[in-house]
Amino acid sequence: AQKITQTQPGMFVQEKEAVTLDCTYDTSDQSYGLFWYKQPSSGEMIFLIYQGSYDEQNATEGRYSLNFQKARKSANLVISASQLGDSAMYFCAMRVNTGFQKLVFGTGTRLLVSP
Amino acid sequence: ETGVTQSPTHLIKTRGQQVTLRCSSQSGHNTVSWYQQALGQGPQFIFQYYREEENGRGNFPPRFSGLQFPNYSSELNVNALELDDSALYLCASSKDRGRVNTEAFFGQGTRLTVV
Numbered sequence: 001a002q003k004i005t006q007t008q009p010g011m012f013v014q015e016k017e018a019v020t021l022d023c024t025y026d027t028s029d030q031s032y033g034l035f036w037y038k039q040p041s042s043g044e045m046i047f048l049i050y051q052g053s054y055d056e057q058n059a060t061e062g063r064y065s066l067n068f069q070k071a072r073k074s075a076n077l078v079i080s081a082s083q084l085g086d087s088a089m090y091f092c093a094m095r096v097n098t099g100f101q102k103l104v105f106g107t108g109t110r111l112l113v114s115p
Numbered sequence: 116e117t118g119v120t121q122s123p124t125h126l127i128k129t130r131g132q133q134v135t136l137r138c139s140s141q142s143g144h145n146t147v148s149w150y151q152q153a154l155g156q157g158p159q160f161i162f163q164y165y166r167e168e169e170n171g172r173g174n175f176p177p178r179f180s181g182l183q184f185p186n187y188s189s190e191l192n193v194n195a196l197e198l199d200d201s202a203l204y205l206c207a208s209s210k211d212r213g214r215v216n217t218e219a220f221f222g223q224g225t226r227l228t229v230v
Contacts, residue, residue, distance in 0.1 A: 043203050045221035091157055100171035102148060103219065105157030
């Protein structure tokens with residue numbers, strides 16, 4: 001079964017430090033995509049970064065990078081130079097194809113950034 | 116901000132009632148997916164509409180139904196509301212059927228409370 005596991009319910013980091021949010025996935029598909037979303041208290045899911053299974057280089061988007069280790073089936077999100085506005089829930093998701101494509105989400109990690 | 120808008124933002128209904136949630140997709144996007152996010156959980160896929168037809172469905176009972184209109188906006192209808200239907204309902208739009216190779220844009224969600 002296709003599944004996303006996020007083992008960190010909560011993470012704390014000081015402003016300007018880097019933080020890594022863990023994500024492991026389970027799939028037997030050869031082609032898949034991995035996403036990270038940020039969800040502030042307002043509820044909207046904000047796309048952060050995407051990694052395709054065939055992408056050889058780790059994806060980067062500004063302060064966000066995705067540490068993709070295919071053999072270990074992990075797709076950790078690294079946020080560099082944390083800011084107070086980074087405090088939110090973070091969800092890892094995987095695109096699965098069961099005749100159509102949908103996203104399967106993990107349970108999320110709550111990140112708190114302190115001054 | 117994405118171009119996906121949902122209405123209403125908050126809603127309170129009584130058990131047994133029916134509810135309709137609305138989603139306007141981003142311009143140029145012809146696929147709309149609906150997700151249910153219970154408190155403390157990641158979003159769960161409900162169903163997807165592509166060019167006015169249901170394209171795929173998750174593990175939700177038939178009392179969850181939907182529509183997509185010629186302008187690609189969409190409705191989620193829930194009949195015979197139960198207390199467990201209380202959740203944040205998220206709508207995501209993407210271009211081309213389930214083509215989630217790049218980001219799917221989410222709306223801000225509708226928070227439904229069933230009492």
